[in-house]
Amino acid sequence: MRFDWVNILATVIFISIVVTLILAVASYFAYKVREARRPKTAAELRQEGETKVFFSEYKPQ
Amino acid sequence: MSTGKRPLRPATQLLISIAIIALAVIATIYLFRYPQKFGPFFIGALVVTLATFLLLLLLRHFVLIWFSYLHQRELAQDEHPEIYPFVSIIVPAYNEEEVIRSSLSSLLELRYPYYEIIAVDDGSTDATYERMKEFEGNHYGVKVSVFRKENSGKADTLNYGVRRSTAPIVVCMDSDSRLTPEALRYAVRHFGDKTVGAVAGNVKVANRHNIWTKLQALEYIEGLNMVRKAQAFWRSVNVIPGPMGIFRRTALLGTGGYDSDTFAEDFDMTVKILADGWKIHYEPKAVAFTEAPEVLLDLIKQRYRWSRGILQALRKQKHLLTRSSGNVTTPLSLWYMVFEGLVWPAMNIFASLFFVWIALIYGMTKLLVMWWLLLTILDLLIAIHAILMEKEDIGLAIYSVFYRMFYVLIIDVTKLFATLEELVGLDMSWGKLARKGRI
Numbered sequence: 001m002r003f004d005w006v007n008i009l010a011t012v013i014f015i016s017i018v019v020t021l022i023l024a025v026a027s028y029f030a031y032k033v034r035e036a037r038r039p040k041t042a043a044e045l046r047q048e049g050e051t052k053v054f055f056s057e058y059k060p061q
Numbered sequence: 062m063s064t065g066k067r068p069l070r071p072a073t074q075l076l077i078s079i080a081i082i083a084l085a086v087i088a089t090i091y092l093f094r095y096p097q098k099f100g101p102f103f104i105g106a107l108v109v110t111l112a113t114f115l116l117l118l119l120l121r122h123f124v125l126i127w128f129s130y131l132h133q134r135e136l137a138q139d140e141h142p143e144i145y146p147f148v149s150i151i152v153p154a155y156n157e158e159e160v161i162r163s164s165l166s167s168l169l170e171l172r173y174p175y176y177e178i179i180a181v182d183d184g185s186t187d188a189t190y191e192r193m194k195e196f197e198g199n200h201y202g203v204k205v206s207v208f209r210k211e212n213s214g215k216a217d218t219l220n221y222g223v224r225r226s227t228a229p230i231v232v233c234m235d236s237d238s239r240l241t242p243e244a245l246r247y248a249v250r251h252f253g254d255k256t257v258g259a260v261a262g263n264v265k266v267a268n269r270h271n272i273w274t275k276l277q278a279l280e281y282i283e284g285l286n287m288v289r290k291a292q293a294f295w296r297s298v299n300v301i302p303g304p305m306g307i308f309r310r311t312a313l314l315g316t317g318g319y320d321s322d323t324f325a326e327d328f329d330m331t332v333k334i335l336a337d338g339w340k341i342h343y344e345p346k347a348v349a350f351t352e353a354p355e356v357l358l359d360l361i362k363q364r365y366r367w368s369r370g371i372l373q374a375l376r377k378q379k380h381l382l383t384r385s386s387g388n389v390t391t392p393l394s395l396w397y398m399v400f401e402g403l404v405w406p407a408m409n410i411f412a413s414l415f416f417v418w419i420a421l422i423y424g425m426t427k428l429l430v431m432w433w434l435l436l437t438i439l440d441l442l443i444a445i446h447a448i449l450m451e452k453e454d455i456g457l458a459i460y461s462v463f464y465r466m467f468y469v470l471i472i473d474v475t476k477l478f479a480t481l482e483e484l485v486g487l488d489m490s491w492g493k494l495a496r497k498g499r500i
Binding site for chain 2 (some may be wrong): 007009013023028
């Protein structure tokens with residue numbers, strides 16, 4: 001059986017480019033979701049004019 | 062970033078991001094699915110763009126190799142100064158308990174006769190300050206001062222440290238970085254030239270144990286440091302990296318210090334120093350090891366911040382794109398940044414899609430393979446050249462096979478979306494990368 005290496009390589013390149021692009025867009029979307037769910041730091045809360053009013057962080061001695 | 066207006070809710074921001082992604086995907090599909098709707102002009106424009114892309118790629122690589130070689134040759138003739146100036150090293154830290162010990166320990170091992178360390182805790186909520194305090198005091202002539210202040214961001218923390226320093230040369234670094242013992246000695250020699258306002262250090266990836274960090278290690282050597290080398294030949298390095306920037310105190314203070322209104326305070330500071338007419342050098346032997354993101358989402362987060370930060374700084378200093386302070390290389394250096402940040406990612410994604418489309422529609426598989434082979438061989442040769450120049454691990458060269466087709470494409474997609482979001486004006490936060498303590 002004779003392989004057509006150009007076609008095989010082209011298929012590999014084609015699939016890798018398409019998969020990479022899909023992965024890149026999906027990862028970017030996942031990053032945005034993660035950032036939206038991340039708890040804000042004190043500085044970010046201050047910047048947005050919000051403050052923690054209910055409790056201060058408890059640190060065991 | 063403080064914009065003066067109330068930021069959008071995270072859910073709204075997310076929705077806008079989804080809308081941007083959806084629009085980009087739909088526009089791309091439409092463009093390639095129905096090219097006839099755009100007429101022969103569109104096809105002609107595609108071909109011209111692609112030819113320009115390949116030509117620019119070759120030209121860029123040739124120019125970088127040539128000037129980085131000239132810089133390397135020039136450095137071989139430089140000598141060390143007879144007297145070393147006093148140096149203050151500023152270490153800003155926010156929630157860096159995993160890495161701060163390693164960072165401060167590396168500073169105490171520097172082979173430099175006369176320096177002090179100023180560590181500033183930016184209101185950390187972990188044990189960073191306690192770890193810093195372990196180092197406070199005098200260590201065989203090296204004074205370590207530790208300060209703590211309310212959380213206000215990296216730029217403000219660096220300014221806080223600079224205000225407490227007295228040395229004529231100031232080193233600003235990241236707390237997740239580790240300097241090599243000879244780093245300062247090599248970097249300081251360039252300040253013999255009174256026109257040099259700052260020196261960029263050579264940043265390398267410390268944690269090379271998975272494919273993401275190895276690809277970043279290659280990127281730092283090939284994509285970042287070689288560019289700095291080429292720019293240093295013209296004394297116009299356009300980014301003094303956060304992990305190691307060495308500044309002449311007068312140059313640093315002359316800019317008014319770091320600004321908090323961008324997310325790339327290192328690039329912003331670099332532009333301000335260039336705008337003041339100072340020259341900026343690069344020292345390949347001033348090595349700082351840094352901890353690179355180990356997972357894809359952290360890498361995307363870092364690059365998103367870099368991209369938007371660079372755009373914010375460019376927008377602030379856009380007048381410099383057309384006007385120089387007697388130094389023609391400054392606008393050139395900034396235009397290069399615009400090209401790398403805005404034009405290049407879009408062209409790279411576009412070229413990849415175009416070749417896939419050609420292969421699909423016209424069955425021109427040979428063209429696709431030729432294009433891929435050309436780029437891969439080019440990347441491999443550049444990688445080998447850059448690795449040999451830096452005397453790095455030659456094994457990294459093999460990762461150049463994945464570099465353009467895989468890694469660069471992911472980074473470019475992130476850059477493209479970051480650019481679109483910056484243009485739309487979406488709010489963003491600094492965030493914080495999780496450290497693994499591997500430096």
